[in-house]
Amino acid sequence: MNKNTKPTEAELEILNILWEKGASTVRQVHETLEQNKESGYTTTLKLMQIMFEKGLLKRDASSKTHTYEALVTRAQTQGQMIQRMVDTMFKGSAAQLVMQALGNYKADEDELSQIREYLDRIEQEQKTKKAS
Structure with a gap:
């Protein structure tokens, strides 16, 4: 993840699932998301495709059902978000x-x-x- 990549709130929800569960299919991620809020499968799929393009996820397309895995660690993401918050909201x-x-x-x-x-x-x- 480069310094300009800013995961959205929805992307962070997906990252949290992948950090907890490891490599997962879109269906598995979607089912977990639905436990807390109503969400469409195609929305989850599109978000994960965007995250793949942004470099937040990697995709294993070797089988019929693609699996996705976080390319960034929780610590990396937290560090970048905290740094951005300190810089912008707390003037450093x-x-x-x-x-x-x-x-x-x-x-x-x-x-x-x-x-x-x-x-x-x-x-x-x-x-x-x-x-x-």
Whole structure:
């Protein structure tokens, strides 16, 4: 996925299914989508064809029923989307993003502990870089 590729909300739903289930047919993806919202099979097919053209999916056409697989990882996609959000909505300030997220979401003790550990690790890495 290049930096200009921006998955739509519908494309993200499909990517989430493929990240969870792995390689799947259009029918399998469509059946999963229909569990949460009404959607036409041809709409799912068209979306997946567009995603293939955008480089978000790869298609295995070796059998009668084509299977699709995500070409991008969840981490890649999250990273690009977060970077775009930080740049556009928070004027480049990751701190503002984190404070907004924590201010609007009640993190439990386990999540707060994970955040503290992550911040401690980043701080340690920065100290190590300065010392070298």
